[in-house]
Amino acid sequence: MSETSENPTGATRVQRRRRINLPYLGLAPSWALMGFALILPIFIIAAVSVAVRGAYGGFDWGFDLSGYRQILFNEGWTGEMEFTPQYLSIILRTILLASVTTLLCLLLAVPVAYWIARQPGNRKSLLVFLVTLPFWMSMILRVYAWMIILGKDGPLPRFLEVFGAPSGMTLMYNDGATLAAMVYTYIPLMVLPVFASIEKLDGPLIEAAHDLYGNRWTTLRRVILPLTAPGIASGAILVFVPALGAVLEPILMGGGKQMMMGSLIQLQFGGGRNWPFGAAIAMTLMIVVMLVLIAVALRSARKEAEA
């Protein structure tokens, strides 16, 4: 029995190996692209972050953690370490700004996505196209448009003058202006995945919820949100991650008064001529984001396993 059965299994094993190898070979170009375009740059930044700062900018390969140390401590004249919260506060402020942006995008995008998903076929495709339309224009131009809207004598301050706001007022150069431009820039990234998950939602499920005495709020909370959570999660990640690295909006809209992480990193690679420090901030940012995402993924996986 065992002898006869061994032969066929041996044959299938050989066959299987052949079958697996070929597609992997076929994937080689994409692996190469992934390696060079995604993974290698990360390793380079990691290497730069522990490199030695060059005397006239740039860096020399080596191992020096002073870039990381500099995030929290400043080296005094006599070599003593002094705790400096200024970079930490930039990081925290950036995370706060990105979080609020994500939250506002979510609140605005869910009703929009829900409404689009309920439209008839033709109009639905048109509306999805319109949502992506701003992406067809340069981001700087779109931010400049917001500068005009909120700026001195812009449409919005003029409109507010009707309600008694002081004339010649500007709504520019504050966190609110930064936030407005950020939400505007990133909201399509939230609408699209949320729309996709709502559209997949079975129409009769919502009817069933109403049929079983669920009002709109109950239906949203107990049926629509749990079933569209994956779309909301990916939308939140798509908005949060680029919002962390935003450079243009804080500078143009916020007037650059409040330093953000994106500008800080840019500064180190530019005028600051401290590449290892810039790379260290970038790596820290990436590690923090990854840890948060892993924690979220683990938590939802555990929830799934419990249910």
Added chain:
Amino acid sequence: MSQQNAVEVIDVSKNFGSYQALRSVNFEIRENEFFTMLGPSGCGKTTLLRMIAGFETPDRGKFLLHGRDIVDIPPHKRRVNTVFQSYALFPHMTLAQNVAFGLENLGWERARITARVGEMLERVHMGAFANRKPEQLSGGQRQRIALARALAPEPEVLLLDEPLSALDLKLRQAMRDELRTLQRDTGITFVFVTHDQEEALDMSDRIAVLGSGEVQQIGTPSEIYEEPSNQFVADFVGETNFFEVEVLESTEKTATVRTPFGQVISVPSSTHVLPGKATLSIRPEKLNLGDQAQGVAFQAEVVKKHYLGGYSHYQLSVGGVEIRASRRNASREGDMISVGSTVHVGFIEGSARVLAA
């Protein structure tokens, strides 16, 4: 009227764009009955059901639920529950949570909900599955949970939208029995929508046959089958043969006609037909063949024969017209009727019927 109707449909019309889905429909559904809306796809039956549930609003007319007008009441405030064709079980909830959903929204106490959920799951033989998710169930099991979920809040009316159409044949037949039993046990008015005439005949107390947005006939299953009110009903419910006949004399309920075979006979009539041409309907099983032939008789040629054991179906040709007949094989005599042979065909006058167009 001593007993109140569960649902009254009053002069309801609905258009979808230029398409007339319903044209001033009127009927009532009685308390505690198993009422079926039967018709081909596009006849408006599902639209009517969705209007009772509250998912659609009529352009004109109204719906009374136990005497109250419900047109302006949103679905979540109607004491009506639906069993959806696709079941629409909440995939992220366990079966027990699915069944509890309606009760929670009605504000029942936890202990009462738990008891009711257990009772309902037992009733549909799914007690052991309370903590499973819908994806772990077979079609028939999902069907049962959908029923339990819709029946748990004790609705005034239970709406069933082709609930058996996604099941395989054997399961469908078993579920018919279960549905009927559930309806009797709970005493809840069931409104069942189907395009399957056999389901309708088997389960219903009364059937409304719908066609092109209008009620064609309402009656008990045997009234619908034996006394169809027009050609549409006779053709849609069961099989039938139509003959063109000449009306010689007629009253409200009967007509004297000349058959294509020359005999002058007196048959029941669905309406008071005018003298001239009319259509006579005879069901295949009412055409008797060979030794069983009696009554009005004619000769026909056997074109095809389907031997099914207990029954045989025959396709016959008479004067160039194809007709169908079926014969109960009470003895092996039926074997003698072979394709190509000429056979005696007969029917009793009372089993034929003159129909309105």
